[in-house]
Amino acid sequence: MSKRDYYVVLGISRTATAEEIKKAYRKKAKEFHPDRNSDNPDAEAQFKEVNEAHEVLKDPDKRAAYDRYGHGAFEGGMGGGRGGHPGQGDFASAFSDVFDDLFGDFMGGGRGGSGRPRATRGSDLRYNLRVTLEEAFAGIQKTISVPTSVPCSECAGTGAESGAEPVTCPTCSGMGKVRAQQGFFTVERTCPTCQGAGQMVNNPCKSCSGAGRVEKERSLSVNIPAGVETGTRIRLAGEGEAGLRGGPSGDLYIFIDVKEHNLFQRDGVNLFCRVPVSIGTAALGGDIEVPTIDGGRSRVKVPAGSQSGRQMRLRSKGMPALRGSATGDMYIELAVETPVNLTSRQKEIMREFEDTSADNNPEGSSFFSKVKTFWESMKS
Structure with a gap:
């Protein structure tokens, strides 16, 4: 069976740009991926056809040879260039591209496209604050001291000495991740050189050792509203740990604990x-x-x-x-209260009162009436 035109396979024009080729390939690869077409016996062949077309058209030299000679450019070793036959050699790499598109969002990965590292947001912090019941009733403004990380003033949070700009990591080319081939699959992991930042500081700031932030204790004024209870959470946006190398700060969460009161x-x-x-x-x-x-x-x-x-x-x-x-x-x-430490006179008065108050104890009379009924029922 004769091969279809590669441009027709990808559904693009012969003047398509490299970006249009890439976009069309990813769309077609998703459409015909075998995992998504278990009920289509032709899906695997169509998927390989799409990969073959992409392998040729994404490479400028192979594309030029194909435009001139057609499929014959890759038969008998003619024009094979770097890749040899388009259906061989780089299939695992092509599959890795599709794997990224299909599962990259779910796995939290993906190539991102820009190659620029994202700023690292600072961690959220928790502070436990005890207040009295009176303070919870009226509300109060308290000053607290929070040990946290703040942007380094010497390097303005860049981590570089004398304001020098960080450079792209040579290991991952700024991606923050590196790939290793393991059989049919390509395994992606955090770059060990830059720890996922995508950039490196050749001349790190001496004050923060290149981190862009330093440890410091800050004093904050916190408004505690009236009516707070134990477990009430107050959020102070941006008052948490400073971001790494200029990233946004986290938040500070204040958890209220109201002390027990000796009267209420x-x-x-x-x-x-x-x-x-x-x-x-x-x-x-x-x-x-x-x-x-x-x-x-x-x-x-x-x-x-x-x-x-x-x-x-x-x-x-x-x-x-x-x-x-x-x-x-x-x-x-x-x-x-029952009185204690009675004097002789008080005891005498209490005895006289007791002797004359048989009908003045309604709860006691009711109780003993129930007791009498209980005992009688037990006898019968």
């Missing part, structure tokens, strides 16, 4: 305070004074006959919401 317990925007009251106040009723998180005081009326665990709500005396204008409530929980 927090649940979201609400606060809880356990307040002890005397047995006399709980029985007769009265007013008590309780603290609030803003440093103030509130008077609370205790109803007569209050029991331990009873809660009373103070509206809008809790924590502010981190987002929005809402404010939580404060809950007072009564803890009725």
Whole structure:
């Protein structure tokens, strides 16, 4: 069977530029790649035909010979030049090109096209900041010291002494990667000479040893908004580690940890305070004074006959919401105290009270009534 015209195979004109040839080849190679055409028995032959056409037309000498003599230029050794027969020799390299296009994005690789190394972004940093509950309530501005990397002032972040420009790495020609042939496949790895940067500094800056950044402790002013909780994260864009050789800086993340309070317990925007009251106040009723998180005081009326665990709500005396204008409530929980270290007179009064208060303990009466019913049911 006669061979098809290489220009027809790639679907291009005879005046196509090198870039147009390359673009057409990659499109056709993807279209006929065997891995994408498992149901097409002719795909492998078409794929090889596309590679053969590309091997000839991408080379100026081979293309000139083909334009003059056609397919006969490569028969019987005529015009073979560097590549010999177009269907042989560099198939693995051609397959590697297609492999890059098919899987380069997924693998995080690819040739990029420009050959210029990308600037390396600096790492993000984390800073753990503890604040008091009072600070979380009101909000506060704090100054923190963060050990980090900053651009070197001596070389302006280039890593080169006296402002000299970095040079292209001779090992990878600026690609940042090198390739090694292993059988049918081409393995790509980070260039060992420039560590993937694509450039080298022949005369490195003495201050930063060519890194373009130096270690330094910085002081930052951080605004802590009212309503923060443990686990709240604050992001300071561009305040992280400096990029390598002029790359952008990372971000600084501040993680908030709110200390436990000795008076208040927090649940979201609400606060809880356990307040002890005397047995006399709980029985007769009265007013008590309780603290609030803003440093103030509130008077609370205790109803007569209050029991331990009873809660009373103070509206809008809790924590502010981190987002929005809402404010939580404060809950007072009564803890009725049993008096200790009684005097003789006090004991006498308590005995008289006990003897005359059999009907004044509703919770106790209810409990023992249930106990009596339980015992009777067990007997029957």
